[in-house]
Amino acid sequence: MLHASRFTSQVSRFTICALLLWVFCAALTASPASAGTWGASYIPNVPLVTQDGQTVRLYDDLIKNKIVLINFIYASCKEVCPLVTARMAQLQKALGDHVGRDIFLYSITLDPEHDTPAVLKQHAKAFHAGPGWLFLTGKPEDVATARYKLGERGKGLSDHRNDAMAGNGATDDWERTSLFEDTGKLALVMLNMDPAFRAKKGNVPGSAYADMSPVPYVNQPGQALFVKTCASCHSIGQGDLGGPDLQGVTSRRDRAWLSQFLQAPNVMRAKKDPIAVALSAKFPGVVMPNLGLSETDVGDLLAYLDNRTARLRMP
Numbered sequence: 001m002l003h004a005s006r007f008t009s010q011v012s013r014f015t016i017c018a019l020l021l022w023v024f025c026a027a028l029t030a031s032p033a034s035a036g037t038w039g040a041s042y043i044p045n046v047p048l049v050t051q052d053g054q055t056v057r058l059y060d061d062l063i064k065n066k067i068v069l070i071n072f073i074y075a076s077c078k079e080v081c082p083l084v085t086a087r088m089a090q091l092q093k094a095l096g097d098h099v100g101r102d103i104f105l106y107s108i109t110l111d112p113e114h115d116t117p118a119v120l121k122q123h124a125k126a127f128h129a130g131p132g133w134l135f136l137t138g139k140p141e142d143v144a145t146a147r148y149k150l151g152e153r154g155k156g157l158s159d160h161r162n163d164a165m166a167g168n169g170a171t172d173d174w175e176r177t178s179l180f181e182d183t184g185k186l187a188l189v190m191l192n193m194d195p196a197f198r199a200k201k202g203n204v205p206g207s208a209y210a211d212m213s214p215v216p217y218v219n220q221p222g223q224a225l226f227v228k229t230c231a232s233c234h235s236i237g238q239g240d241l242g243g244p245d246l247q248g249v250t251s252r253r254d255r256a257w258l259s260q261f262l263q264a265p266n267v268m269r270a271k272k273d274p275i276a277v278a279l280s281a282k283f284p285g286v287v288m289p290n291l292g293l294s295e296t297d298v299g300d301l302l303a304y305l306d307n308r309t310a311r312l313r314m315p
């Protein structure tokens with residue numbers, strides 16, 4: 001009897017575990033990011049307004065039958081969003097003429113009160129957004145509905161997500177993706193949203209964009225950090241992007257100034273440092289974000305900038 005009851009309690013413990021596992025798996029499959037759950041009945045058809053002042057419907061005009069990448073930003077953000085937007089700009093470049101033809105990028109504001117179409121237009125221009133990349137605002141209640149349904153449920157401006165939703169409105173496949181992925185991989189995530197691209201013979205994931213690394217490898221501690229956090233806004237010797245070209249910046253500017261600016265550009269602007277103010281006026285619509293760099297990070301980055309500039313000077 002004793003044995004039997006121990007056996008029964010083991011069985012019921014097993015059953016509870018199995019049940020919990022099942023509930024867990026069921027919850028995973030039911031997540032909004034899985035296929036077949038994000039159609040017209042889920043995505044609200046609210047009106048939004050583009051950076052050019054055109055009113056569009058979220059589902060009918062932007063998502064239905066389209067491959068899209070949607071993220072949330074706000075123009076006055078001084079922390080992570082400019083970096084994320086710069087990532088989108090890199091993705092736009094990597095995808096080339098797919099953008100606006102079969103792939104569409106949407107950055108929806110979290111701050112519709114301040115981000116008017118005119119503000120977003122300037123922001124879009126600063127990141128060289130082409131015709132297939134829309135910056136969207138709208139009535140606060142419509143924007144709120146859109147963001148809630150698309151999974152952006154942060155309470156304040158500062159605690160929003162920095163990932164994006166990649167989806168195909170025709171097949172109803174959706175996946176959440178990080179914008180901090182390698183640009184080549186992110187481009188493949190988008191291209192793979194198209195079943196025809198996936199089916200193409202010889203299409204090995206990761207091979208199509210293998211040659212897209214933005215900077216040649218020079219084995220410097222600051223390089224990885226530069227590629228990850230700076231290269232989306234700055235080139236070294238290839239002209240201005242969102243921010244100024246950094247070739248020769250370590251000889252052009254005082255070391256102490258550079259170190260202070262890199263660690264807290266927002267503080268320098270607030271203190272009305274004349275160089276920071278002039279730079280910010282020269283690059284409207286995007287600011288150099290405070291990336292929380294340590295002194296060691298800054299030392300590595302400046303050494304890397306020195307080294308790259310020296311290499312460019314070599315005959």
Ligand code: HEC
Pocket residue numbers: 082083086225226229230231232233234242243244246249253258262265279280281283286287288289291293301
């Ligand atoms: C989102 C875009 C963005 C990112 C990311 C970014 N910057 Fe900047 N950076 C700018 C802009 C824009 C300016 C011009 C000043 C301003 O508007 O604040 C600038 C200015 C600078 C300057 C001063 C240039 C000069 O001519 O004096 C340096 C140096 C610099 N950035 C280095 C970096 C480094 C290093 C990183 C990575 C750790 C980085 N930036 C990341 C946008 C960016």
